Amino acid sequence: MMLLTLLLPLLIAMLIVILTARGLRIGRFYACLASSTALSLSLIMMLLSVLRGIPAYEGYGWIRMGGLIVGFDLFLDWLNLPLAFAIASLCLVSSVYSFEYMKDKHDIELYYALLLFYAVGMLGVTLSTNLIQFFLFFEAMNIPAYFLVSLWGTRKARVIGVKYILYMVAGGLCLLAGILWFYSLTGTLDLNPPRGLLNGVDAFSARVIAFLMFVGFAVKMGVFPFHSWLPDFHGEAPVPIHALLSAVMIKLGAYGLIRVVFTFFPSVIKGWSPALSVLALITMFWGALMALVQRDFKRVLAYSSVNQMGYILLGISSLTPIGVVGGLYHMLTHGVAKGSLLYCAGSLVHSAGTKYIDKLGGLAWKMPITATVALIGALSIAGTPPLGGFASELMLFTGTFEAGFHLVCLLGLASTALTAAYYLWTVRRMFFGERAWGLDELYERYVKRIEIPDEGVPRPFEMVSESPLVMVVPMMLIALFVTLLGVFPHLFLPPFKLAADAILALMGGTP
Amino acid sequence: MLATSVALPFPLYALTKRLKSSFVKLFSIIPSTSLILLLLLAVDFSRLGSLSFKYSWIPQYGVSFGLLLDGLSLPLLVAAASITLLSMVYSALTVRSPEYYFCFSLFYAGVIGVLLAVDLLQFYVFWELMLVPCFFIILFWGSPGRAHITAYKFFFFTHVGSILILIGFIMIGLRLGSLSMADITLKLSGATDVVLTQATLLITIGFLIKLAVFPLHAWLPDAYCYSPLPLTVVMSSVMMVATTYGIFRIPFGVLGVLASGFAGQLMLIGVVSMVYGSAMALAQRDLRRMLSYSSISHAGYVVFGASTLTTLGLAGSIFYALNSAICKGLLFMCSGVYGEKAFSEDLEELRGVAVKMPLTSTFFLLAALSLGGLPPFAGFIGEWMLFGGGFQRGWIYALLAVAGALLTFPYFLWAIYRMFVSSSIRSLENVTEANWRTLIPLLPLGLATVILGVAPSPVLEVLYPVVEAVTP
DSSP states (O other), X not given: OHHHHHXXXXXXXXXXXXXXXXXXXOHHHHHHHHHHHHHHHHHHHHHHHHHTOSSEEEOOEEEEETTEEEEOOEEEOTTTHHHHHXXXXXXXXXXXXXXXXXXXXXXXXXXXXXXXXXXXXXXXXXXBOBHHHXXXXXXXXXXXXXXXXXXXXXXXXXXXXXXXXXXHHHHHHHHHHHHHHHHHHHOOOXXXXXXXXXXXXXXHHHHHHHHHHHHHHHHHHTOGGGOTHXXXXXXXXXXXXXXXIIIIIHHHHHHHIIIIIIHHOHHHHHHHHHHHHHHHHHHHHHHHHHHHTOSBHHHHHHHHHHHHHHXXXXXXXXXXXXXXXXXXXXXXXXXXXHHHHHHHHHHHHHHTSOOBGGGOOSGGXXXXXXXXXXXXXXXXXXXXXXXHHHHHHHHHHHHHHHTTOHHHHHHHHHHHHHHHHHHHHHHHHHHSSSOOHXXXXXXXXXXXXXXXXXXXXXXXXXXXXXOOHHHHHHHHHXXXXXXXXXXXHHHHHHHHHHHHHHHHHHHHHOO | OHHHHHHTHXXXXXXHHTSOGGGXXXXXXXXXXXXHHHHHHHHHHHHHSOEEEXXXXXXXXXXXXXXXXXXXXXXXXXXHHHHHHHHHHHHTTTOOOXXXXXXXXXXXXXXXXXXXXXXXXXXXXXXXXXXXXXXXXXXHHSOTTTHHHHHHHHHHHHHHHHHHHHHHHHHHHHHHSOOBHXXXXXXXXXXXXXXXXXXXXXXXXXXXXXXTOGGGOTTHHHHHHHSOHHHHHHIXXXXXXXXXXXXXXXXXXXXXXXXXXXHHHHXXXXXXXXXXXXXXXXXXXXXXXXXXXXXXXXXXXXXXXXXXXXXXXXXXXXXXXXXXXXXXXXXXXXXHHHHHHSSOOBTTTTTTGXXXXXXXXXXXXXXXXXXXXXXXXXXXXXXXXXXXXXXXXOHHHHHHHHHHXXXXXXXXHHHHXXXXXXXOSSOOTTOOOOOHHHHXXXXXXXXXXXXXXXXXXXXXXXXXXHXXXXXX
């Protein structure tokens, strides 16, 4: 069942690629239909396998040589369950959303095939049970991501794609070195290792391995000194892909951090906990300050992702039950809220033809639904009750305070004010305030062929209208979900609670 | 049965040489026959574990002629036979001279002989048989103007290597009174002395020249660039397979005790070679030259993995060599297709070619990602296993190697970027996708690297007993 979760999209993607390479274009509609069907089926398969009980587990063989056995086993427990569902559903949403958003783009069949490959890569990371398999998906998903952004991105996307791959390969090699070093000392590659694994390992090796693995994951997360790929790559990605990058892919770094580094090296992490909190704080401030000074809405959102990854790191590095739950829950609430904001950005690009904040203004009356959804998403990330972000931020700051990092907690709260500032200011400039003369000017330049923006077709202010239903309905559904996450947190929290308990139990067990 | 797979080429080229040029395709019978025979033998193999055949050749000096098929030679033989077959099919479209195929088949007979030899003298005879036809092919069918100098350079370098190997063999033969590999292993059993160690060193250096590891690599880029393309394909894949086999069989297998003495230095050479090859590849504009330098880098990986002397590292290294043979063959074939259909092998002029030649470029992408060590292809399996072996041996060298691996992907990325993402700088109007006849030899190789990545266990299980025996 879980294998089908990965196989179905993979096979359909390969089919599309083969057909396209043979010169048979199946067209936008069928490509979208095929990819959406594949993703819905994989969601259903996941549901079916979970229904039999959690943790769900399936074993398949992969590498076998004498005593060396690396399986291709799949599992779902409370920690990766929400993440896997979020990935599959957001990929589905992006697939539907792309139908309209990517309407006039080239090679749309390949785009859908790569989207499916990308989905398989991300799902594979969450379902993996051993380090080699985990690494396989963790690296493999970079290939479709690279092509998706390089081929369909805006402005300097081609060069930025190269930067992304180099960052990822470097991070990946750090992770690989950590994994293999760990393997050579302990002889196990299992993601749920037996207790007391590191008893025979000297403290120096343990520290270096933990550091190498941390760097590998931090690159993917976009934590402060390793974040520089993130705003560029996210900012120039096509919107449906940006939604996946920000909402789920970078969370996989956090997932890896907590699943691998935290549970494998509890004693090392306990020592590093204050340092990690400070790093998280720097990331939060850096992201927030950089977001304040952007004029491109998508870059604001990209820096906001850096900022929010800091929150998640802060929550999990507090190592208190409530802080970890908050950090994990924030992965979901931020992912969903960021998704809604990105689909709004796509809606703006699609209807108004630009993503530059200084060209927009007063659009709330032209695009009421987009404006509402954007406001809900922005308020949620800024931590306003009763939206999803408030619940998770409350918990993670409580956890930080409980862990004794009082100053960090206070400064973190101050950065929340910055978050609110850049979001509210951005939303005000785009949707409220005075009428956007910039749009008319842009349209004029477009008509006279002076400047042709590559993200969309500019329209004069008077002609801007709400985006088509294919785009608006997913946005509204996500906004609804954001609200539900905040109003009824007790409905969604149990899995996160169980996951956090399991992790802390694993960490507490070893000295 | 084993005897025929080697003996068959000899009457066949005598026969085919008399025939008209349109019959050159008959030569592809040779590798296909050995493939079929190998398939039949694989059945026996799965029952017995290893097959051998032996008779006395020069009894006065204890030299015997024998054949041995075990877990190490079987996968390499299959790869060598299939790649030779594919490259014969591939070259049948361009070259029609019987002499060319005569040399080609001789070369192939040399490879088969090397992979099956049980005796050092026999090994050396076939080793030389592999070298001479290559020299003549480069000399007569190489790029006009460069062929002579390249052929002599190639011959000089590899012949020096062969002579070092021969001297080493003779020293061992005199010291131990036997040239049979099995006897030598028995007689060594823990004994070390200066002469034997020196002999091992000479043999290893000989093999390293042929493998083109960093300070001994100078012959390789020219030989690969100015040879006719089908020869480049087999040199970069089949000849490398034979050389890898030689390294694993003789210094690490038969003389394992002695070779372990300088494993540390070999590891270092491996790392340096990895970095040097990658850095040079990054600087190339010509696709074939880039691929040539990347061969130096891959040779570094193989040497590094082998010198870890751990089961994981050795198995990973052989697997890596196997995959790199497959992918290198595929990449050189692709470069030939580009040269023919896109009229250039210059990477700058190939910008944006993927739009016009999607199938060829897809094969190129598969092989490049696999060699770059990106999952889920076979190159990744070999890479993590040999690095894993490195960490089991000692983390300092292993960390160095992983840092060196950082350079491996960028040159492929740069090529992929130019072909797939970047827009063309010249008109690609006349560029069309190659027809299916040209692409057919590419397909099995492309599939092989994916399949080996998804299901590596069959090959690894076959390799395991041999690797286990070699590991000290």
